[in-house]
Amino acid sequence: MNKNKLVIFGSSNILSDLFDCALAQGLVVSKIVLHLPETVGERDISLAERIREWAAYGPAPEVLELADFQPADDELYLLGPTTPTRNVLEQEILQRYAEHGLEFHTLIHPRACVSPLATLAAGVFVGANSVIGPGAVLGRHVFVNRGVTIGHDTHIGAFSRVQPGSNVGGLSRIGHSVTIAIGATLIERLQVGDHAFIGAGAVVISDTQAGALMVGNPARFKKSVLPSAD
Incomplete structure (x- = not known):
């Protein structure tokens, strides 16, 4: 199966770089799965604002909570946070979806x-x-x-x-x-x-x-x- 949908777990300021790279690779960012409430700093760009900007380049990704997410066969997966503590998020995802054999994309x-x-x-x-x-x-x-x-x-x-x-x-x-x-x-x-x-x-x-x-x-x-x- 041709996997062309990119699912990003978590949000951060690097999302625009991930979206740019996905676009250049012919991938669609289909979902952004949040594991924590979004915190927007004074000079940050909110996730909603980013998604509005991306709408000019293709379908807007669905935003949902980790508890509501279910993997699909045509998806690729990547972490969105940039801090080194994202190892905690990786472990949570792998444990939650162990039966699906979920693997992360490079x-x-x-x-x-x-x-x-x-x-x-x-x-x-x-x-x-x-x-x-x-x-x-x-x-x-x-x-x-x-x-x-x-x-x-x-x-x-x-x-x-x-x-x-x-x-x-x-x-x-x-x-x-x-x-x-x-x-x-x-x-x-x-x-x-x-x-x-x-x-x-x-x-x-x-x-x-x-x-x-x-x-x-x-x-x-x-x-x-x-x-x-x-």
Whole structure:
């Protein structure tokens, strides 16, 4: 069966990028399934406003609650939130729909360059004009936004996100649930621990411990951002 309907679980500001990529791939965003009430910040765009804008390009997606969703054979699935805590959403979905064998789609923009020697796990998103080098390995639900370069043989752990314009050198090991913010640069052969946060524009030239917030050029430790054990 030709699966051409994309279902997005959860909402965030990256939805426009996901919609753009789906459109470029000839997919229809058919449903947005919310697991939490929407929180719209002062400078955010609401989901309703986004859907009104998308109406010029095709049918508006149905918005429904997770409790009301049932999988269909012609659907592809992707997570919509960008925060590393989306691993909780993945587990909820997999448990709720275990009998359906639901699997997540890997969505790659046609203007991205992904080496055939790279390995991308389920749920990965790669945005326009990004380059994934040979031997690179991206774990589950890694989000690579627009204009990113991931060097050869670099491994990025599950649920990490690499924001627009960032550059990650080759032969590096980036942990689980790491954030690399807009325009950051990481030289090659680095080790970055789980849950680390590399600030916007930071230039990282040495290994980074788990949960560290690194800022500046060269990047320096500012504080720990490890998630609470509660």
